Amino acid sequence: MYVSISQKMGQLPPDYKEEMLASIREEFSASGKTIVVLDDDPTGTQTSHDVTVLTSWRVGLIAEELKRKPPILFILTNSRSLPEKEAVELAHEIGYNLKEAVNASGREIVVISRSDSTLRGHFPAEVDSIASMLDMTEATIVLVPAFIEGGRFTIGDVHYLVENQELVPVSDTPFAHDVVFGYKHADLKLWVEEKTKGRVKAADVGSLSIDDIRVGGPQVVKEKLMACANGSIYIVNAASYRDLEVVAMGLIWAEKSGKKFLYRSSATLVPIRAGMESGKIFSPPKEATNSVNGALVVVGSHVPKTTSQLNWLLKNGNYQSIEVNVAEILQSVEPQLEATAISRQTDEWLSAGKNVVIHTSRQLAVGTDSESSLRINASVSDFLVNIMKSLTVRPKFIVAKGGITSSDLASKGLSSEKAVVLGAVIPGVPVWQMDRESKFPGIKYVVFPGNVGDEAALDEVCRKLAG
Known part of the structure; x- marks a missing residue:
């Protein structure tokens, strides 16, 4: 028997009172950075709008785009379709090219390794490879699988999927039995231990709670993040867009204080991290095409x-x-x-x-x-x-x-x-x-x-x- 989503949400503190997108946008714009999303599957663009996605990772192509100073740039790796060894080799190649493009363009970047909100993907191997190539082995890995548009929430460190208005731990869904990326735990601390084959113990994984976010606000988020050990893995709980706005602001403040982060997230965080609306709907013009051909x-x-x-x-x-x-x-x-x-x-x-x-x-x-x-x-x-x-x-x-x-x-x-x-x-x-x-x-x-x-x-x- 699973808990209803309305019951669980009713037990949480109300959302943080302040709308933060405009402030995030201002802070992020002042940073002079581009968020580069290394997307292991093209569905990662599902919450973004008016951004460019590259399906190639040539140095010249990436550098050309970075010189345009976009807030967000997607690079489609499609690494989820590859065996782990090949995915790691690809991450090495893309990481090297990205580093060269950053040097050529002079543009600073924030790196998000975007993956599936039901926890399927090459973790930690892919993230470790990216970190090594971008000189980010000391960065804190921030794990944010919440995908608000898809009804995927993290509460009490457990990742849930909404089905029939109930919160189902993802370990009880077909995704956990994926022939390639299966897992046993919806508790993300235990999931990290499982996926790292015990290299990282659950007890050593920190987390940011809903209370930290909704009661403490971005200042408490910043303080918690600043206290993270370098190279550690840190879980972010979230059950609303506002939660992720507060987290994004806290992350920006922590980065300004010198803390380094490498993100492993779902699609929802990506636009919010730049102060953009997540999930904006595109309405095709009524006269979308003059073509008489079929679709x-x-x-x-x-x-x-x-x-x-x-x-x-x-x-x-x-x-x-x-x-x-x-x-x-x-x-x-x-x-x-x-x-x-x-x-x-x-x-x-x-x-x-x-x-x-x-x-x-x-x-x-x-x-x-x-x-x-x-x-x-x-x-x-x-x-x-x-x-x-x-x-x-x-x-x-x-x-x-x-x-x-x-x-x-x-x-x-x-x-x-x-x-x-x-x-x-x-x-x-x-x-x-x-x-x-x-x-x-x-x-x-x-x-x-x-x-x-x-x-x-x-x-x-x-x-x-x-x-």
């Missing part, structure tokens, strides 16, 4: 919520459907020919003004271990990428469902190094506008996380983008 939806995610959303779309929307049989693709000797055939059919339908859904078969294919499972995911994603590469007809817009799918289709399928995040079309679902150098210059591209929205959400997003 394209590509679904790679296998989670139950995605399957129910796909079924709803196919039942209630006007879409032509193509299923990619994963078992057959994995055994195929000429998958490229099969991808090209799907592209031709898709081109034909798009040019006739028909909307198209390309989706993988709903039976999840897994390997004998985490690495083989990741290789299967990569093979399926490569197949979808080859479909996109072979398209000749520009869709009205593109919706990509699933983290790996949306990352690979953007960077490899559309050959894009850069996009602008316009905002969320519905909470948690960001819309990108691809750059002029992509396969379809300026096209609207929706990054739709697997576990966001209700049953009708995919259909709702497509209708909104269609104007």
Whole structure:
């Protein structure tokens, strides 16, 4: 039996009285820094707006963007799709390039390693690698998984997910049984001990409580953070946007006093840390496109919520459907020919003004271990990428469902190094506008996380983008 969210929230002190975004924005602007978000999955942009995301980490590209002095810059690493060894090597490469770009641009940075709000990802290996390359091994690692838009809260050091108006510890959810990133503990102190394989004991992990934040305010937050041991891991409890505003201000004050932090957070903290509104909704213009071509939806995610959303779309929307049989693709000797055939059919339908859904078969294919499972995911994603590469007809817009799918289709399928995040079309679902150098210059591209929205959400997003 789980506690209801209303009961739990009623037991907490009221939010801190002062609205802080404007003050944070002023303090952050005066610091002359850019928040660089190393995003292990493209869904990390789901709370931000009017910011640039790079799908490449060339030194020149990063330096060019930093010279523009943006408040926030995303670099999409997609490292959650890789085995740990490869993710660490990638973090080394990106960390080195980022350091070179900082030197070339003269711009100071704040680094956020953005990861999943249900605690899946390469922690601590990825963060440790980033810290070593950026000379931040003495920095305090601030762990902030709260994702307010998605109903993920940290209270009493336990991370919860809201289901049916109840607070469910994430250890009791399917995410904890992830074939690659599974875990046993929702208590974040115990989770840290588990993930570090005992190198960091739960007793040595500090935490910032809801009382510290709501009663003490940013001054108490600063004092608590200043007292952290260098190189330690520190948990932030949060159950509202205001909690994270207070935390952001305390962090800024502590940094001004010389304390160094490396963040491992969900998406919600990112804009707030710069004094920007989190989760701002993007409203597509009614005359969003003059294209007479159909729209394209590509679904790679296998989670139950995605399957129910796909079924709803196919039942209630006007879409032509193509299923990619994963078992057959994995055994195929000429998958490229099969991808090209799907592209031709898709081109034909798009040019006739028909909307198209390309989706993988709903039976999840897994390997004998985490690495083989990741290789299967990569093979399926490569197949979808080859479909996109072979398209000749520009869709009205593109919706990509699933983290790996949306990352690979953007960077490899559309050959894009850069996009602008316009905002969320519905909470948690960001819309990108691809750059002029992509396969379809300026096209609207929706990054739709697997576990966001209700049953009708995919259909709702497509209708909104269609104007």
